[in-house]
Every structure is written in C-alpha cells, then in structure tokens.
Amino acid sequence: MKSAPFDYLRVDSVEEAAQVLAAEGGDARIIAGGQSLMPMLAMRLATPALLVDIMHVEALRRIDDDGKVLRIGAGVRQRTLEHHAGLAERHPLLAKALPWVGHSQTRARGTVCGSIAHADPSAELALVLMACGGTVHLRAGRKKRSVAAADFFTGMMATAKAENEMIEAVSYPVAAPGHSYAYREIARRHGDYAIVGCAATARPDGTTSLAVAGVADQPMVRDLPPPDDSGFFDALNQFAWDLNARDDLHATGRYRRDMVRRLGRQTIEEAVRCRD
Structure with a gap:
C-alpha cells in the first residue's frame, strides 16, 4: 500500500515549525527520523496533508x-x-x-x-x-x-x-545519588518491541520501583518493598494483576502476568545488586 498524497515542508527553525503546526493543526505532522511515522503513512494509518521536516533545525x-x-x-x-x-x-x-x-x-x-x-x-x-x-x-x-x-x-x-x-x-x-538501576525485556527477537519490558530502581532506603511496558495500554510504574521483604511477592503479584494484561497475537495475558512476576523480580534484584 502507498501513502495518501501529502505536501512536504522543510523548516529551518523551531519557531517556524511551531507556527506551521499551530496553524495547520491535525492536518500536519512533524517528521524527524520517520521510523514510526513512515510505516503508518504507508499503511494509511496516518493521512496528514502536510509533513513538517524538523531534522535540519540545529537547535533541536x-x-x-x-x-x-x-x-x-x-x-x-x-x-x-x-x-x-x-x-x-x-x-x-x-x-x-x-x-x-x-x-x-x-x-x-x-x-x-x-x-x-x-x-x-x-x-x-x-x-x-x-x-x-x-x-x-x-x-x-x-x-x-x-x-x-x-x-x-x-x-x-x-x-x-x-x-x-x-x-x-x-x-x-539524571541518576540520583545512591540509586541503582536495571533493565530487562523479553521479545520474540532482539530488536522487536518488548512483549514485557521492565525497568527497576533501587533506592538507598531499600525500597524499589518497577516500571513495566508491553502489558497495559501505556507504561506503568509502581513502588514496591525491598525484594527480601515478606510483602514483596504479594505486592509484585498485585501489580501484575492491576496491569490488566490481555491476550493478543504475541502472547496471552497469563504469560505477560507471569513475566511481570518473574522478569520484574529479576530486574529488581539486579538493581539491588548494582547498588550493593
């Protein structure tokens, strides 16, 4: 499938790009790298009348x-x-x-x-x-x-x-003093979007937080007790259920919940080890 017809404008300043977009509204789309937008244009999931190219704006x-x-x-x-x-x-x-x-x-x-x-x-x-x-x-x-x-x-x-x-x-x-971080994800192939992605933070007071992608309709984050706390697994399990994972062609909701529990725990434990 080919994209719908559109006009193209290469701007030279942030001000020009902002003014054009403010005037055109939903009929215009910003294009920079194009790695997300171009496939959407090709499949006609996006049909802007004007593309505003900002990649020659040095200030950006x-x-x-x-x-x-x-x-x-x-x-x-x-x-x-x-x-x-x-x-x-x-x-x-x-x-x-x-x-x-x-x-x-x-x-x-x-x-x-x-x-x-x-x-x-x-x-x-x-x-x-x-x-x-x-x-x-x-x-x-x-x-x-x-x-x-x-x-x-x-x-x-x-x-x-x-x-x-x-x-x-x-x-x-930027990284806060005394904090440590870890990232893990699982995908069908390296480079594919994550079926489940986990980003963990371990704080000096022992508490942690876990951010999860690929499960809910948007990335979600929740504070959790230390992994050696008696309430850690219950809190992590509740987070996995609260994400309301659904079945799709990539994985079942049950699989995603299991991955939040397993991969989430592993990511948090890695963050704690990095702090220690």
Whole structure:
C-alpha cells in the first residue's frame, strides 16, 4: 500500500515549525527520523496533508545537561544519545535500555522524541521516561508547556499532546545519588518491541520501583518493598494483576502476568545488586 498524497515542508527553525503546526493543526505532522511515522503513512494509518521536516533545525539536535536532567531535543537521534559521552554515569537506565531499541540501523535514523510521540506501550524510551519521572516539553506557536510523563501517556498510542502542538524536547532526570538501576525485556527477537519490558530502581532506603511496558495500554510504574521483604511477592503479584494484561497475537495475558512476576523480580534484584 502507498501513502495518501501529502505536501512536504522543510523548516529551518523551531519557531517556524511551531507556527506551521499551530496553524495547520491535525492536518500536519512533524517528521524527524520517520521510523514510526513512515510505516503508518504507508499503511494509511496516518493521512496528514502536510509533513513538517524538523531534522535540519540545529537547535533541536542538542543534548543539554544542567546537572539535574538530560534535555534531549526533538531532532536527537537515538544513536546519538546512545553514544553520548558519560551517558552510563549520568543516566545508567537509559544506557542499559537503548541497545534494546530496534536495531542499530533504526537507531541511526529514529529520534528519541519521535518514539515518545508515537507512544507505543511497548517502547523502551517511553518506559524509561516513566520510570525516572521525566517530562515532555510541548510547544504550540509561541506557547510552551511541560507535562510529566505520568500525565503525558494517556492510552494505546495516545498522549496529552494537542493536535497543534509539537514535542520540542524531553527531559530525563539524571541518576540520583545512591540509586541503582536495571533493565530487562523479553521479545520474540532482539530488536522487536518488548512483549514485557521492565525497568527497576533501587533506592538507598531499600525500597524499589518497577516500571513495566508491553502489558497495559501505556507504561506503568509502581513502588514496591525491598525484594527480601515478606510483602514483596504479594505486592509484585498485585501489580501484575492491576496491569490488566490481555491476550493478543504475541502472547496471552497469563504469560505477560507471569513475566511481570518473574522478569520484574529479576530486574529488581539486579538493581539491588548494582547498588550493593
């Protein structure tokens, strides 16, 4: 199948992109890496009248570190972030998750913000954004707003972004002192979207948190007791049930619940070992 006809506009500034999108609304779509959007165009799951290409906007290709967050512009490719100097120290969870994102070829083209905008419930970058309490920075014309990841993802490939808004950047808080992190996932093949993905955080006080992708309609995160606590397995089991896993062509709901229990426990235990 071929895409529906559309116009193409290459912009040279953030302001121009924001103004065009604000004026065109739902008739326009931002394109950067195109790894998520192009298949949707080919299958006519998306039929915009105008594609706004932002990949030549230098201001959107920056990774800024203010000591608290990594702010990643809408034009930053996944491979650029993967090889960003000091990423393993500044954000170990991102460093552990990025090799699981697609393949090296798709990471060389796909952008970080493009994955967030696509909001696939199995996507690794969205999962990490939820796990670390990140933020999405939106812009419509001259108006800007920031939305916490917990409020940005609203359902299956659905977000709080308005039709006339673009994602200007996303912010991932850097690793907190004394915290440790782990990432694991299971997929049919390496590079496929995760059937179940788990991102774990272990804190200095012994408590943990587990973020899960691929089960609910959006990535979910929950605080849990330490894995050696008597209530840990009950809490993890309740989280697995609360995700409301359903059967699909990739796996049954029961399999996904079992993976949340097993893979989730393994990921949390790995995070605790990294802290110790």
